[in-house]
Amino acid sequence: MSTETYHVVFQMVCSRCNRKEVIYLRNYRLRLCSFHFIDFFERKVFDFIRKFKLIKRGESVLVAFSGGKDSLACLLSLRSIADEHGFNVSAYHIDLGINGYSYTMRKYVEEICGELGVTLHLTDLKEKYGFTVEEASKKRKRPVCSVCGIVKRYLMNRETRELGYNKLATGHNMDDMIEFAFKNWLNQEFEWLAKQKPLLPQLHPKVTPKIKPLFERTEKENAAYVTLKGFEYPLNECPNTYLSGWKEVASKIEEMKTGFKLMFIKSLEKFSYPLRQGDFKVCSLCGEPSSSEICAFCKVKTAKI
Numbered sequence: 001m002s003t004e005t006y007h008v009v010f011q012m013v014c015s016r017c018n019r020k021e022v023i024y025l026r027n028y029r030l031r032l033c034s035f036h037f038i039d040f041f042e043r044k045v046f047d048f049i050r051k052f053k054l055i056k057r058g059e060s061v062l063v064a065f066s067g068g069k070d071s072l073a074c075l076l077s078l079r080s081i082a083d084e085h086g087f088n089v090s091a092y093h094i095d096l097g098i099n100g101y102s103y104t105m106r107k108y109v110e111e112i113c114g115e116l117g118v119t120l121h122l123t124d125l126k127e128k129y130g131f132t133v134e135e136a137s138k139k140r141k142r143p144v145c146s147v148c149g150i151v152k153r154y155l156m157n158r159e160t161r162e163l164g165y166n167k168l169a170t171g172h173n174m175d176d177m178i179e180f181a182f183k184n185w186l187n188q189e190f191e192w193l194a195k196q197k198p199l200l201p202q203l204h205p206k207v208t209p210k211i212k213p214l215f216e217r218t219e220k221e222n223a224a225y226v227t228l229k230g231f232e233y234p235l236n237e238c239p240n241t242y243l244s245g246w247k248e249v250a251s252k253i254e255e256m257k258t259g260f261k262l263m264f265i266k267s268l269e270k271f272s273y274p275l276r277q278g279d280f281k282v283c284s285l286c287g288e289p290s291s292s293e294i295c296a297f298c299k300v301k302t303a304k305i
């Protein structure tokens with residue numbers, strides 16, 4: 001009797017074809033090859049846009065393109081489905097003047113938009129408004145991230161409207177949204193939480209509708225998507241980034257309870273809380289929407305040492 005030893009090598013293959021698996025999506029119990037993952041990702045974005053009516057046929061969408069992987073995933077996926085869905089996509093970048101960071105991101109964004117043939121609108125904060133976020137942070141004695149948030153919200157809203165776009169799209173992913181939700185739930189910011197929806201409608205004639213097409217996509221999926229589409233992206237984080245630790249907490253829960261993140265995000269989509277009505281005024285200096293006499297951006301801009 002002969003004995004033979006068989007060495008069986010298991011190579012995981014795609015759930016949809018015979019190619020090699022490059023990513024395993026635990027939530028969907030899917031092993032996918034590069035081709036089928038790209039197809040899965042774009043199909044999911046397309047279905048999500050349809051489900052939440054994020055973009056109407058014939059509309060023009062401005063993508064906030066910081067140069068990070070999430071904003072790139074947003075730009076690439078919207079661009080890939082734009083023709084089928086009948087909308088236009090352009091990009092918007094703000095050069096915030098952050099030392100050792102903004103220059104790299106701006107060059108990258110210009111290069112990618114050139115390569116893709118996407119129209120890029122750019123605001124150089126120092127050139128147009130005379131300050132950088134770091135300078136304003138020192139003058140106002142506020143953290144750089146808080147000034148940065150004020151500047152981005154203001155300019156994205158204003159530029160999208162003034163340039164004539166219908167929607168502003170941001171690359172917020174599922175992990176970002178869960179982090180925001182944890183922080184705001186614990187601070188009892190329920191009204192703020194209720195506004196974190198895939199589509200934030202026009203609440204005032206000067207407020208641009210905002211959409212988050214990657215609301216149900218994870219950080220990992222976004223990174224895999226842009227890489228498998230053949231793009232590299234700068235890995236340098238903003239030097240002012242503050243890590244709250246909530247993303248790690250959510251990932252620990254996910255390890256113990258598969259599907260937690262997706263269930264959580266779907267609950268956030270349905271969460272509602274009474275929103276205060278009619279508290280929009282316009283800033284007496286710039287005429288932009290504001291909750292006080294002078295808007296947060298003008299306060300930052302006009303700060304004295």
Ligand SMILES: [Zn+2]
Nearest residue numbers: 014017033036
């Ligand atoms: Zn495949």
Ligand SMILES: [Zn+2]
Nearest residue numbers: 283286295298
């Ligand atoms: Zn103002």
